[in-house]
Amino acid sequence: MQPDVSFVIAAYNAEATLDRAIAGAIAQLGVTVEVIVVDDQSRDGTLDVARAYPEDIVKVVALPQNRGPGGARNAGLDFARGRWVAVLDSDDAVLPGRMAAMIARAEAAGAQIAVDNVQVVREDGTPDDTMFPADYLEGLSEISLADYIEGNLVFESRFNLGYLKPVFLRRFLDENRLRYDEKLRIGEDYILLASALASGGRCAVEPTVGYVYHIRTGSISRVL
Numbered sequence: 001m002q003p004d005v006s007f008v009i010a011a012y013n014a015e016a017t018l019d020r021a022i023a024g025a026i027a028q029l030g031v032t033v034e035v036i037v038v039d040d041q042s043r044d045g046t047l048d049v050a051r052a053y054p055e056d057i058v059k060v061v062a063l064p065q066n067r068g069p070g071g072a073r074n075a076g077l078d079f080a081r082g083r084w085v086a087v088l089d090s091d092d093a094v095l096p097g098r099m100a101a102m103i104a105r106a107e108a109a110g111a112q113i114a115v116d117n118v119q120v121v122r123e124d125g126t127p128d129d130t131m132f133p134a135d136y137l138e139g140l141s142e143i144s145l146a147d148y149i150e151g152n153l154v155f156e157s158r159f160n161l162g163y164l165k166p167v168f169l170r171r172f173l174d175e176n177r178l179r180y181d182e183k184l185r186i187g188e189d190y191i192l193l194a195s196a197l198a199s200g201g202r203c204a205v206e207p208t209v210g211y212v213y214h215i216r217t218g219s220i221s222r223v224l
Helices: 018-026 046-051 068-079 098-109 134-138 145-150 170-175 188-198
Strands: 005-011 033-039 058-062 084-087 113-121 127-130 167-169 203-214
Touching: 005 018, 005 068, 018 033, 018 046, 033 046, 033 068, 046 058, 058 068, 068 084, 068 188, 084 098, 084 170, 098 113, 098 167, 098 203, 113 134, 113 188, 134 203, 145 188, 167 170, 188 203
Parallel strands: 005 033, 005 084, 033 058, 113 203
Antiparallel strands: 084 167, 113 127, 113 167
16 A cells, blocks of 8 residues: 655664654654665664664665765655655654644645744754744745745845755656755755746645754754
8 A cells, every 4th residue: 555655764874863763754643654764875873773673664775875865865755655755854853743734734735745844953952943933834825936935045034944844745756857956965955845846836834843853963954
């Protein structure tokens, strides 16, 4: 049976945090999931951590050479079978009701993309503010391409929409041949969502918090 959601976790030297990411993915309520961990030629025990799970719980893709974050995610997307795909950073987490809420919001709006609010957690494990004030996202029913671009203008936008963590209808990505730009080591998330919007995708906004962003020194995405 086709799962509702494929979680794609690209992992490089993530042995210390990978269990947390996997735990959040498999704990989703109200949806069926598959979890795909793509090991991007890690030099630590990341691959061992991933392979410690039963194959029916976590599917492991071990890349023969390092492809960077975009390449590793693309490998996971190509392997995915779910109706929806959710990319989860190996040092982050998701709350149990996230995917059910996002899928319901997207399907009610006839959207192929959905985004939600993000909880920020400091390196010491204490929660910080959410990425966006609740009333700000509650005032948005959808995000257009123009909204998204305007929301990323340095010094001009109130909030940086580039920090959103979208989920996509997999069929929409495949039909429009949308994948991450493997030449980029930073900003590939922004380009994919912008490309999806430019391809006619509608992006619904679920204002509740579902993604948990852990600040970690040395992580590529944390230098943004």
